[in-house]
Amino acid sequence: MRLDEKTRPDFPILSRTINGHPLVYLDSAASSQKPRSVIEAMSQYYERSHANVHRSIHTLGEEATELYEAARDRVQRFIGAARREEIVFTRGTSDGLNLLADAVCRSLAPGDEILVTEMEHHSNLIPWQMAARRQRLTLAAVPVTGQGLLDLEALDRLLGARTRVVALAHVSNVLGTINPVAEIARRARRVGAITVVDGAQAAPHLMLDMSVLGCDYYVFSPHKMLGPTGIGVLYGRQELLERLEPTRGGGEMIKEVWIDRAQWNDLPWRFEPGTPPIAEAVGLTAAIEYLEKLGMERVAEHERALTRRALEGLAAIPGVTVFGPPAAVDRGAVVAFAVEGLHPHDVAALLDADGIGVRAGHHCAMPLMRRLGVVGTSRASFSVFTSAEEVEQLLRAVAGLRTSL
Amino acid sequence: MTVQAGPYSDAIRARWRQPRFRGELPGANAVAEDVNPLCGDRIRLMLSVGDGRVAAARFAGDSCAICAASADVLAELVTGRSVAEARRLDAADLLTVLQADIRPTRMRCVTLPLSVLGLALDGDGAR
Numbered sequence: 001m002r003l004d005e006k007t008r009p010d011f012p013i014l015s016r017t018i019n020g021h022p023l024v025y026l027d028s029a030a031s032s033q034k035p036r037s038v039i040e041a042m043s044q045y046y047e048r049s050h051a052n053v054h055r056s057i058h059t060l061g062e063e064a065t066e067l068y069e070a071a072r073d074r075v076q077r078f079i080g081a082a083r084r085e086e087i088v089f090t091r092g093t094s095d096g097l098n099l100l101a102d103a104v105c106r107s108l109a110p111g112d113e114i115l116v117t118e119m120e121h122h123s124n125l126i127p128w129q130m131a132a133r134r135q136r137l138t139l140a141a142v143p144v145t146g147q148g149l150l151d152l153e154a155l156d157r158l159l160g161a162r163t164r165v166v167a168l169a170h171v172s173n174v175l176g177t178i179n180p181v182a183e184i185a186r187r188a189r190r191v192g193a194i195t196v197v198d199g200a201q202a203a204p205h206l207m208l209d210m211s212v213l214g215c216d217y218y219v220f221s222p223h224k225m226l227g228p229t230g231i232g233v234l235y236g237r238q239e240l241l242e243r244l245e246p247t248r249g250g251g252e253m254i255k256e257v258w259i260d261r262a263q264w265n266d267l268p269w270r271f272e273p274g275t276p277p278i279a280e281a282v283g284l285t286a287a288i289e290y291l292e293k294l295g296m297e298r299v300a301e302h303e304r305a306l307t308r309r310a311l312e313g314l315a316a317i318p319g320v321t322v323f324g325p326p327a328a329v330d331r332g333a334v335v336a337f338a339v340e341g342l343h344p345h346d347v348a349a350l351l352d353a354d355g356i357g358v359r360a361g362h363h364c365a366m367p368l369m370r371r372l373g374v375v376g377t378s379r380a381s382f383s384v385f386t387s388a389e390e391v392e393q394l395l396r397a398v399a400g401l402r403t404s405l
Numbered sequence: 406m407t408v409q410a411g412p413y414s415d416a417i418r419a420r421w422r423q424p425r426f427r428g429e430l431p432g433a434n435a436v437a438e439d440v441n442p443l444c445g446d447r448i449r450l451m452l453s454v455g456d457g458r459v460a461a462a463r464f465a466g467d468s469c470a471i472c473a474a475s476a477d478v479l480a481e482l483v484t485g486r487s488v489a490e491a492r493r494l495d496a497a498d499l500l501t502v503l504q505a506d507i508r509p510t511r512m513r514c515v516t517l518p519l520s521v522l523g524l525a526l527d528g529d530g531a532r
Contacts, residue, residue, distance in 0.1 A: 342470075343444075343446070343467075343468060343469035343470065344444075344469075345444050345446075345469040345471075345511070345514070346413075346469045346470045346471075349412055349413070349511070350413070360444075361443065361444050361445070362444070362445055366445075369445070375444070375445035375446070375447075375467055376444060376445050405413060405418055405421060405422075405470055
């Protein structure tokens with residue numbers, strides 16, 4: 001049985017029609033749809049177990065705390081982290097990266113260097129820009145080759161004695177490139193730099209194992225992997241998190257408080273001030289359960305097959321340019337393309353008329369757009385519920401685009 | 406004439422395929438350019454203004470069909486009008502000609518040329 005045949009009945013939204021056509025949702029890289037089990041786990045939590053976590057000494061408070069902390073254990077196992085203390089819940093990938101840029105850069109000295117890449121999402125660029133301006137740090141970017149890969153020779157030239165942080169995407173949200181994180185983390189460590197990885201596009205599609213990746217921090221968003229919006233995951237190696245000064249204060253992140261000072265709480269709560277996203281954590285547990293039941297190997301295989309067909313199909317259409325590495329094996333489940341003579345927003349609007357939802361624009365990666373020499377691209381992305389027939393529908397629709405305006 | 410379903414009316418398609426006012430305007434004395442940060446659309450408007458009146462208008466740019474059609478209509482509408490009249494043109498005037506069902510997410514595609522017009526008329530040339 002094909003994976004999508006198994007999964008499609010689990011996604012209520014797929015029964016919708018758009019402009020008279022069955023929905024063809026090819027925008028999971030922006031946010032995936034949710035299986036019924038995630039939606040129901042969250043409703044059930046609100047209907048049966050909701051209370052604030054950690055200091056509510058009553059039955060509901062205890063249930064909510066148990067569910068919230070169980071999500072942490074689930075995430076720890078899902079990404080192969082060594083300890084539960086290494087899993088911090090945030091509000092999303094951007095939030096996690098902002099937290100890290102704030103906290104990590106605070107201890108740096110003027111002239112220290114941050115290395116990003118030319119293919120970063122603005123989420124993994126702007127927070128470092130802001131920190132660099134504030135702390136008078138130097139910001140440099142690893143260039144992207146014509147094949148859409150990181151230029152690792154340039155990386156070696158850019159890594160130096162003053163490099164403190166290397167911040168990069170695991171999978172590019174535009175090119176789909178899977179970056180060699182383990183190798184880059186190894187080279188960064190040689191010069192004493194830490195590695196911060198934006199895993200937003202990788203976590204939904206790849207089997208993750210922090211012990212193999214060897215990065216210092218890894219950040220991702222459950223809403224792109226069948227889970228709810230409003231919660232993010234920040235993984236950090238314990239010895240680094242222990243030394244990291246929290247930058248946000250409030251309830252829960254403290255152990256003892258006096259008027260003029262406070263003692264921080266243990267990990268991971270030290271970085272979780274205020275009421276956390278509890279229902280969202282419950283939804284995240286259900287999303288991970290769903291993905292693990294399918295098996296991440298199988299998920300990756302399914303999406304790779306769709307990506308391979310989309311790549312070869314789009315490249316064969318006259319006037320269509322496909323961006324990123326040519327082989328599906330080097331990519332995540334996104335395919336960005338341009339149609340000669342058509343603006344990406346027109347491409348997206350025309351496809352929407354056929355019920356096909358794709359992303360269009362700069363994909364929050366303006367420096368990369370400049371590097372590619374385009375104002376934007378259209379992007380199709382795939383998930384566990386995407387069918388081979390939907391990819392064929394996309395290809396047929398794109399083939400007819402140039403005559404439709 | 407009724408508004409057609411979807412953003413791409415016959416008027417937009419026609420103006421996208423065969424714009425009437427796309428091109429350079431040598432001697433233009435009121436020129437401005439702006440971008441839509443959402444999508445990167447870029448429109449440049451060139452006007453010849455004399456005696457308080459817009460004598461000629463042309464546009465250039467890299468944009469979606471809706472934005473280009475809107476710029477084309479705007480160039481047509483401002484031609485021959487006084488600066489004061491040109492300033493009073495709004496999105497409704499453009500939509501009357503474009504005859505399209507524009508959803509809020511694409512409205513900025515229609516209005517970008519209008520804000521570029523404002524910038525051009527605020528410049529020294531139009532005074």
